[in-house]
Amino acid sequence: MPILITRSYGHLRAVFNEYSLHSERDLEEEMRGHAVDCILSIVRCIQNRPRYFAEKLVKATENAEKDYGTxxxxxxxRCEVDMGRIMEEFLDLKGEPLYKCIEVRINNI
Structure with missing residues (x-):
């Protein structure tokens, strides 16, 4: 988003035009879903940051192809920031401790 407020209109038009030359969809179509997802993520993170990260961990551990990067x-x-609170939220969401969930997933590789 910073690019939209720090660049000139001429530069942005050039970027948008170049994007449309290399993409099958125009930038507006491409951004429609992503912008909403981004805004909702920001709202969720502001409302309850530990829960937001716990939800991300639940998704990453439940996925058939485990998302170890996430x-x-x-x-x-988050280990030195609020990992304890994230683990509490994870337990609340998933019903099992994070370490157990990760241990099971790693052993099933």
Missing amino acids: INRIIVS
């Missing part, structure tokens, strides 16, 4: 990124980036 799991690692959240654990590493």
Whole structure:
């Protein structure tokens, strides 16, 4: 989003035109779903950050193709911030501790 407020209209038009040359969909179509998802993520994160990350961990651990990148990124980036609260939210959402869920998933590789 910063690009939209820091660049000139001429530059933005050039970017949009270039995008349309290399994409099957125009930028407006492409952004429609992503913009809504982005705004909703921001709102959820502001409302309850530990729960937001717990929800991401639930999705990452339930996915048939485990999303280890997301799991690692959240654990590493939040470990000194609010990982304890994220683990509590995860337990509330999933009904099992995060470490057990990860342990089971890793052993089933």
